[in-house]
């Protein structure tokens with residue numbers, strides 16, 4: 001793709017999207033959009049601010065960075081001995097270790113709390129990790145998500161409840177600008 005933006009436009013665009021539209025999240029959204037799924041972003045009233053909300057499937061998707069959300073890192077306290085078990089995709093830094101432990105641990109706790117609230121309210125929670133969205137895993141990961149969407153939809157389907165029909169279309173939708181987000 002040719003870069004047709006001026007530096008100022010580019011800056012404006014990047015600073016606008018920096019906070020939420022992280023690259024792994026865009027990959028997921030593009031895949032869903034290409035396969036005909038519609039979703040919304042930044043939905044008020046849905047706990048935990050999921051990255052992608054699919055009301056029809058009553059599913060909230062979180063796209064988590066492996067480091068910040070501590071993918072696979074285990075903190076354990078045993079006989080007053082605190083141990084950290086790092087994982088392949090998240091290693092607690094050797095310097096400022098206490099700060100990072102607190103940071104990652106509280107992120108993990110907050111995530112779990114958000115997922116729990118959503119599940120208690122009848123939402124399916126899907127957590128996608130950055131490492132599962134690498135090019136060689138992306139298709140496989142997304143096909144699994146597709147199965148989860150349909151399974152949950154069928155499991156919770158109520159033929160008397162027609163409110164799911166057009167529910168995504170009624171509300172302003174986040175249309176994807178493919179040129180802008182073509183990554």
Ligand SMILES: [Zn+2]
Nearest residue numbers: 066071089131
């Ligand atoms: Zn990971």
